[in-house]
Amino acid sequence: RNLNSARRSFILLGLLLAVGLFQFGLFDSVQGGRGLERRWESWEGNFNSIAASKGLSMDIWQDVPEKIPIMHTFYEAVPGGCCGMSQHGHEQLLEAWKNAWESLGWKTKVLNEEDAERHPEFWTIQERLKALDVNEYNRRCYWRWLAMASQAGGGGWMSDYDAIPLSLTAQVGQELSKDGSFKSYGMTVPCLIHASREEWDRVIHLMVEQLHKKEKGVISDMNSLRDLHYWVKGINLFDDVVRRWPYTINDEGVMVIDCKQANHFKAAHLSHFGTGESFKAGHYPKLEGVLPSGVDNIPK
DSSP: OHHHHHHHHHHHHHHHHHHHHHHTTOSOTTHHHHHHHHHHHHHHHTHHHHHHHTTOOSOOGGGOOSOOOEEEEEOOOOTTOBTTBOHHHHHHHHHHHHHHHHHTTOEEEEEOHHHHHTSTTHHHHHHHHHHTTOOHHHHHHHHHHHHHTTOTTOOEEEEOTTEEESSOOHHHHHHHTTOOSOEETBTTSTTEEEEOHHHHHHHHHHHHHTGGGOOSSOOOHHHHHHHHTTTOTTOEEOBOEEOSOOEEEOTTSOEEEOHHHHHHOSEEEOOHHHHHHHHHTTOSOOOTTOOOOOSTTOOO
């Protein structure tokens, strides 16, 4: 079952490749982009038939006999764009994220600023972030913690929308969610977290309280979590997320899926940095008709 789960996820990697190349500027923005949009539509339309040709059943809800867990993510568009990607690119990535998690039995929910504003201290924290000159993107990264601390159902799972599941099926997630302690599966990179509502609230308050102590460097929720885990109890970190595109080169010099990584890790975080490093290392699958234009401008 775990092997099939990993194989389902890597079918979705084919869809994510399109977004990845678009996101990091690895092809001509006009001709390559138009061709990529056509391929995206084709891949998305044929997704179920591809899965069927691999002998994979996409109906895995029967594996989760109790309440189906929800994987949350957060997205609120940054005025003027963000992170080397257009709003359309972000929306495509969100759709791929949704398909990936739902293919492994999860329900999905995209949170936004409105959800964060439900937190009674949203505006106080927002003013503090502004006073510290935290940029629009990184303010949104803190908002997602407030959104999770305000969920009526009581916290739960959250991932970045560039993180896709490998062995983390809904059934596995349901079992892990019985423990409401704070757990970050990407170590101090908050790309895959589970916690109770109380724990989400506790950690975001601790983050904000220690911001005034930070004298240099970029203020971000990732740096806040890193600083916090050194001196606060109850910040449980696990190295269960692969940080690169999980491919390898076999003895014949052919790029193949690294099944050992796929079965070992709960998810793959296809971040800006990880995508750039995978491309430089030659572990980034090629798309026919899309010519890379170099890696000099890959976001760090």
